[in-house]
Amino acid sequence: MSGGHFHVDMYGRYIPPGCTGIAIPLNEAVNGIPDGKYPVYETLLKSGISGLLDYAVAKDFIANEGGYPSACNLCFNIRQWLCENAPSPELDPEHYIEARR
Numbered sequence: 001m002s003g004g005h006f007h008v009d010m011y012g013r014y015i016p017p018g019c020t021g022i023a024i025p026l027n028e029a030v031n032g033i034p035d036g037k038y039p040v041y042e043t044l045l046k047s048g049i050s051g052l053l054d055y056a057v058a059k060d061f062i063a064n065e066g067g068y069p070s071a072c073n074l075c076f077n078i079r080q081w082l083c084e085n086a087p088s089p090e091l092d093p094e095h096y097i098e099a100r101r
Contacts, residue, residue, distance in 0.1 A: 016041070018072070021079050021095040038090040040082060049075050059086040 006029075007015040014029035016022055022041055024033065036042070043055045049071045053063070056078045068074040083091040 019044070019075075021076065021083070021092050022090050023092045023095075024090050038088065040079060040088045041090045044075075049078075052078055056082055056086075061085075 005017045007017075008026055009015055009023060011023075012026050013023035014026045022044075024038060024041065028037075033042075039055070040052065043051045047054070052075060053061075057063075059082065061078060061081050063074070064077070068077065079091060082088060083093050087093075
């Protein structure tokens, strides 16, 4: 979640490194994001994947009993679930729909 490398999509949205499916208007990413506006992104920045898991469980997310091959897989699964069940403005629904195909 560093700012040393990132992408900007064709809509002018900031895409954090390695976190496809999160999109924030570039002007906000550059000029500062108000606290609480993007709770998923803010949770990842401040508390990492364990904080995101806690956030999602509080919203009734249930992790796969068999586990996940990596933290990235868990994070993607959580964000996909949140997108469908507890939307947040920084989550990009089109990305998760396309990823399921």
